[in-house]
Amino acid sequence: MGGTSSNHFPEQTLAENYIDAVVIGEGEYTFKKLLEHFLGKKTPLEGVGIKLNGKINILPASKKSVNLDSLPLPAWDLLEDVDRYFPNKKHNALPISTTRGCAFKCGFCHNSNENVKKYLGCYRIANPQRAIEEYKMVQKLTKNKIDIIDVGEDLHLVSEDYAKRFCDTIVNSGLNLKWSTAARYQTLNEEIVKMIARSGCIKILLGVESGSKRIQEMNNKIVDLDKAKKIAKLLRKNGIFVTNSYILGHPTETLGEMNRTLKFIKEIPADENLIQLYRPMPGTPYFKICSEKEKINLPDRLAGWAGFGVLGQDVNVSEIPKSILFSTYFKTNAIEQTKFWFNQQRFFVRHGLFEDFAKSFIYNRFTFKLREYLNLRKK
Numbered sequence: 116m117g118g119t120s121s122n123h124f125p126e127q128t129l130a131e132n133y134i135d136a137v138v139i140g141e142g143e144y145t146f147k148k149l150l151e152h153f154l155g156k157k158t159p160l161e162g163v164g165i166k167l168n169g170k171i172n173i174l175p176a177s178k179k180s181v182n183l184d185s186l187p188l189p190a191w192d193l194l195e196d197v198d199r200y201f202p203n204k205k206h207n208a209l210p211i212s213t214t215r216g217c218a219f220k221c222g223f224c225h226n227s228n229e230n231v232k233k234y235l236g237c238y239r240i241a242n243p244q245r246a247i248e249e250y251k252m253v254q255k256l257t258k259n260k261i262d263i264i265d266v267g268e269d270l271h272l273v274s275e276d277y278a279k280r281f282c283d284t285i286v287n288s289g290l291n292l293k294w295s296t297a298a299r300y301q302t303l304n305e306e307i308v309k310m311i312a313r314s315g316c317i318k319i320l321l322g323v324e325s326g327s328k329r330i331q332e333m334n335n336k337i338v339d340l341d342k343a344k345k346i347a348k349l350l351r352k353n354g355i356f357v358t359n360s361y362i363l364g365h366p367t368e369t370l371g372e373m374n375r376t377l378k379f380i381k382e383i384p385a386d387e388n389l390i391q392l393y394r395p396m397p398g399t400p401y402f403k404i405c406s407e408k409e410k411i412n413l414p415d416r417l418a419g420w421a422g423f424g425v426l427g428q429d430v431n432v433s434e435i436p437k438s439i440l441f442s443t444y445f446k447t448n449a450i451e452q453t454k455f456w457f458n459q460q461r462f463f464v465r466h467g468l469f470e471d472f473a474k475s476f477i478y479n480r481f482t483f484k485l486r487e488y489l490n491l492r493k494k
């Protein structure tokens with residue numbers, strides 16, 4: 116097994132009797148060695164947790180980090196019925212991995228988890244040309260038209276130099292691609308905004324998280340709120356759909372601090388405000404603040420995490436009374452999700468995404484929640 120739970124709590128993951136080994140960190144080289152080990156070869160293992168003679172052993176991280184440019188392109192050709200990933204006749208989006216990890220370590224984020232820092236290695240960027248090659252490869256495999264690439268991941272536009280290289284590669288490909296991305300307000304400036312708009316960027320995800328300076332400092336995620344407002348305005352003026360994300364109920368957050376965030380949401384232009392309740396991520400400094408306050412019970416088995424922090428079972432580690440925090444969250448989300456739906460429909464029309472426009476009447480976040488609720492009731 117690999118992925119988040121293997122990285123965050125390898126021992127607990129391995130305690131399940133159906134799991135023999137976990138990869139902690141990057142899997143490309145480690146998984147191959149693990150297979151050799153199970154085939155009986157005396158391969159030295161690193162970056163894994165493994166059961167040996169009934170005992171769990173967690174082995175140190177590999178010193179070798181993966182060079183993204185040396186990897187083969189993902190084997191899309193091995194997928195059965197690749198068309199189902201691109202269900203529209205025209206205007207499908209292809210997710211492409213162009214970076215790995217994040218250059219920052221915000222206190223609430225999985226990137227500041229101790230094992231992620233130790234085992235995953237530093238932030239890396241692949242040659243942007245790989246994205247073009249992958250696009251061409253996948254386009255050949257499907258009968259439907261792909262013209263959008265989604266390169267968001269954790270942090271895509273990390274610097275002006277990289278943004279320029281990426282934009283030049285897209286423009287020089289002559290493919291007339293549109294693309295969506297993720298960045299931080301801190302890494303954007305006027306030049307970058309104009310450059311990405313000219314090269315086909317249509318969507319961007321940016322984290323604000325809080326309107327309070329104290330909470331920002333605690334998170335190790337400082338956002339200059341005045342700069343953010345100017346950048347958001349410019350992005351929208353250049354036709355880029357802006358999603359800002361926020362967290363309500365940070366550890367120790369007061370009502371006044373949450374209200375500052377809510378005020379800021381009204382001040383900054385955006386097409387979507389993605390508002391979430393704080394959920395403690397294991398192994399992060401933020402998590403320590405919560406457990407020190409003894410306000411959370413940790414699941415003692417892997418399966419327990421599935422219900423940890425999902426709606427209805429949210430923990431409140433802020434200083435805000437529970438009823439106010441949760442009712443504010445639901446009320447703000449109801450308003451913001453409605454606004455988002457209309458903005459998204461406009462976005463679909465602007466970019467000729469008529470199939471998505473029609474589908475959104477049936478499949479949207481409201482009907483998704485309704486389906487979730489009905490499924491729960493059935494169980």
Ligand code: SF4
Pocket residue numbers: 217218219220221224225226227269270299322336
């Ligand atoms: S910038 Fe985003 S992805 Fe990177 S550490 Fe902060 S929250 Fe996580």
